[in-house]
Amino acid sequence: MSLEFAGVEDVRTRLEAAGYLVDTSIETVVYLAERLGKPILVEGPAGVGKTELAKAVATARDAELVRLQCYEGLDEAKALYEWNYRKQLLRITHARGGDAAGGEAWDEVEDDLFSEHYLLERPLLPALRNQRRTVLLIDEVDKVDLEFEALLLEILSDFQVTIPELGTVRGTRHPFVVLTSNGTRELSEALKRRCLYLHIDYPSVERERAIVLSRVPDAPEAMADQLVRIVRSLRQLELKKPPSVSETLDWARTLLELGFGAVDEQVLKGTVNVVLKHQQDVERALAHLTIPPRPEMN
Template sequence: MTSETYFSSIEQVEEELAKAHYIADRALATVIFLAHRLQKPLFLEGEPGVGKTEVGIIMAKLSGAELIRLQCYEGLDASTALYEWNYPKQLLHIRLEEQERRGKEEIERRIYGPEFLIKRPLLEAILGSNDRPPVLLIDEVDRSDEEFEAFLLEVLSDFQITIPEIGTMKAKKRPMVVVTSNRTRDVHDALKRRCLYHWIEYPSFEKEYRIVTTRLPRIEEHLAKQVAHFMREIRTVDFLKKPGISETLDWANALITMEKRQLDERVVRETLGCILKYQDDIKRFTEEIWANGGRRAEFLQGAEKNG
């Protein structure tokens, strides 16, 4: 099976992802299927911890392709993302070549050869390391500057780059591209237009319950339901940092380790650090929510209400 024809239906995408322990709802499965079929980049946006990065990782795993990851950050520039010349190696080589008394032109021709080129993620993705096009994960693009975004737009338009000393290189097969953003700032429309766009919401009760039981099969059903309900409740409060799915999984795992079969007031207080990571949020939770008997009951009665 080649990666271009790997998925033949949306249902198959859902099934294959579930087999890889990733729970996707219909809308996400659809956009993945289309990105794959239309060979368009996939742009995933959403709060931290809702499962954006994992889509890129799983896509590579499922299609047996190499995963090339470009983590974006402020100040990331084209050369760091694309290629650089290996100056120390070039300098060393120039010295050796001078000893051999070679001419300037010949030395120059030699030191701008492929063995002096340091390939960064974007160039690697364009060149592809084998027959199967890689999956290029451009993670947290909202952290990079707008100039970098413009440059990215160019690369994603034709998957072609020109290195003045070597020439133009073009991807034989387009890599599958997954771009993610935590929306700490708005990403330009032009970039989004190049891509299929999907906003990943915080999971529903059902989805989070499935994620917990899929990832942590040892968990008691009742506890998994309580955890999923609790997480949904806690995300209705506007904390500095709302917990994502990583926090849910960390917490559920901690509860299993403590051999808990259900939530109670005390264990929530004791394990709050798994879910809330800011002292202000913890304080607020303890004082405004946990001190209130009615609210406490709402958080803890999940299993009855939903199960």
């Protein structure tokens, strides 16, 4: 089997084999990203499968997944590389000791101090110089500062980085890059320009039901169907935190665990805290939700 995607259909089949159910826009963007060698910027609400998409692409391409989890204050030293100061200090101390016993030229020591041996790789570096097929996941990129975004821009343009003491570092092949964002802030136009944009929204009832059945294989079809319909109604209630796909899955697992085959008023009251995480949302749901009946299926 070729590791490149043969077409949009092939993306669908292979992501599904990796446990990820796509829709038309997802499969198209993934295919194009590979063909054009462009990063994908995935935006959308929490828990709709943004991070999971990168993992599934890695599995589907038999690639190594390198993950850079972003947070406020993330800098070059934590993302790219830093020098191992402790080890360098030890080397210097050792060289000094050697000095007394005959000496070691400082030039030699200095050359040595800034060699691979003293380099601490952070996630971006191995992703850039990997000889293997790699998927680089830059997760929650909206959390980083503008300064770091500029560094990312540089890396995503050239897929190489220059370490002053070592020279330019680049791999034999570009990583497949997925950036995710929860949209807590606008990303720069320059960053967006370099990426293919993909918005993942809450899935349709049909796709979410399929996701439940694939992730919680013991769930009866009728229960999965009723659950996703309820979750869909919950999402329409203007809650503080609408339930995500992960919460639908947790709910299905909870019902199975408790031996409930369907949701009624009582079950809803007892288990709604699995899907809703704010008391005011719970109250709103219990007051306004009408539970759709469990469909009869065989």
